[in-house]
Amino acid sequence: MAIKDEIKKVRDNVYEIPGSYNKKMRASGRFYIDDESFDALEEGAVQQIVNVACLPGIQRYSIGLPDIHFGYGFPIGGVAAFSLRNGIVSPGGVGFDINCGVRLIKSNLTLEDVEDNLDELTEKLFKNIPSGVGSKGRIRLDENEINDVLDYGAEWAVNNGYGWPEDLEVLEENGRMEDADSSIVSDKAKKRGIPQLGSLGSGNHFLEIQIVDEIYNEEVADVFGLKKGMIVIMIHSGSRGCGHQVCSDYLRIMDKAYKKYKINLDDRQLACAPLDSKEAQNYIQAMAAAANYAWANRQMMTHWVRETFEDVLGKSAKDMEMDIVYDVAHNIVKMETHKVYNREEDLLVHRKGATRAFGPGREEIPEKYRAVGQPVLIPGTMGTASYVLHGTDIAMEETFGSTAHGAGRVLSRSKAKKDFSADEITEDMEKRGIRIKATSKNVIAEEAPGAYKDVDSVVRVSDSTGIAKLVAKVKPLAVTKG
Amino acid sequence: MKRFEYFDVTADIGFIAYGNTLNEAFENAGLAIFNIISDTSGIDSKIAKSFEITSEDEVSLLYDYLEELLFYHEIDFMLFSDFSVNISKTDKGYNLKATINGEAIDWDKHERKSEIKAITFHMMDVKKTEHYELRAIVDL
DSSP: OOGGGGOEEEETTEEEEOGGGSTTOSSEEEEEOOHHHHHHOOHHHHHHHHHHHTSTTBOSEEEEEEEEEOOSSSOEEEEEEEETTTOEEOGGGTOSSTTOEEEEEOOSOBHHHHGGGHHHHHHHHHHHSOOSTTOOOSSOOOHHHHHHHHHHTHHHHHHTTSSOGGGGGGBGGGGOOTTOOGGGSOHHHHHHHHHHTTOOOSTTOEEEEEEEEEESOHHHHHHHTOOTTBEEEEEEEOOHHHHHHHHHHHHHHHHHHHHHTTOOOSSGGGOOEETTSHHHHHHHHHHHHHHHHHHHHHHHHHHHHHHHHHHHHOSOTTTTTOOEEEEEESEEEEEEEEEETTEEEEEEEEEESOEEOOOTTOTTSOGGGTTTOOEEEEOOOTTSOEEEEEOOHHHHHHSSSEEOOSOOBOSOHHHHHHHOOHHHHHHHHHHTTOEEEESOHHHHHHTOGGGBOOHHHHHHHHHHHTSSEEEEEEEEEEEEEO | OOSEEEEEOSSSEEEEEEESSHHHHHHHHHHHHHHHHSOGGGOOOOEEEEEEEEESSHHHHHHHHHHHHHHHHHHTTEEEEEEEEEEEEETTEEEEEEEEEEEEOOTTTSOOOOOOOEEOOTTOEEEESSSEEEEEEEEO
16 A cells, blocks of 8 residues: 555644554644645655654654655654754754855835836845855855854854944854854864855755735734845855855764664665764754854845945945844754643754744744744745744644745756756746846756746645744745855 | 666666676776766776775675765865776775875866765675676665
């Protein structure tokens, strides 16, 4: 019998695969997905949810979020939490781009204020923020400085003149994980990280000037400082070659570790180590250091965004109230307290292609947002809308405070290039009033909106199941891509 | 015999590299990698880099080798188009010595294609029939 036939509907848009499906499962699998996506869901991704449910120390559910799709080892759009007593940590549960994430910057500008300058803003943002394959950052660190970036994250950036001290208050983890230890990070990862700090990257990463198009919840939008018609800037980027190397290093280390600790795995890419092992502790510290790199990276780009707006519009960024709304990580592993069968427990939560969506009251949330739940930023694809949601009590109850992270790819790059032409996409976007600047036509065709799942349906399912509720929709006016 | 060919993976890209010997298959895998990033026919052999790695088995050797290529591409800001590989068996696994030739990236001259984030272990394989076949998927 096909694996999908074993899945039962729990309620609207929530499905479950019972832990009794196979003897090795230590938890049930859960999917937050609409009927249409469920029908299209690959068997391979379902199998991956089951494989993760077999890992030692997993708590409650192996979870697939509305954008779940097949990944390497762990699915993308997945959450898995492990007990500190008998659980594991796995680099495959985080992914290569450690702390790939999204940041939203607001302003007091309206379309009228920027309309005549949009072309110049787009050109200059593209120029001032390096992007694309084989691109170098604007600064060159020495070896001591890279260690500071890894240990202090966004704090390092602010101390070195990139942005404002108050920026740190509205970043997940305040832009710095204290577990980070640069001495654990390999020389290779540091060498890859040095030239790339302060660069956007490539593929689905982007920097957009957007406009708040629709408000779904006035009260929460007000708390987040968002208003219809406001110009905002969104940055989607990660830890560059530094994070990729940390992941690769530890995939190799864990490949040996799981055999050494006699952990039975169905897929080598689930390679992991018991939490009390040296290998696990080292990975957690190196992962945190790579996460800090990503926060420093987004912080530097924020600074250059503000400088570019100042240069083009002739006003100071403070006068334009270019404050950060929030910054989320969607590939990360963290120690968090969650309720497991009515008991508060410290768990290690893996989020791979998943956004933290903590509900009201959690102390991890900046004080000014705490009463309504954390801001959740879900980016769309080139030319499509992105969304702001807020975290909920339901997410705390059901998904370890997590929701989706975006739109997953449905067409391969070569298929996208066959089906779409860069010129047609550019023309179509221009008709809709969206400017685009990219390093090559290849990237425009490969990143065609039609090559991705519809992000609107992803956020609809999140909202309807209650694991994060809609606050606002933002639409791009200008896109820059690597 | 083809030197390499690509196959489609939804989010990424995979390749199979061929060779009459294991060395030749590894050399062709290098070409497959740099044709994802750029077009190797436009990359001149001006600067040589050499490295040596040891790995416990053939699949790990392939993984480590491809990772090494990415490393030199990123830290030296170079593209490579000419690969010379010499693999030998040791008591503990395999040893690989490579000299790779290429030049500094110049995006006015070189075609700009995709950035490779990392090499994955997914479906990675080293197969020997009448010739060698290497299979890898890279994360873009």
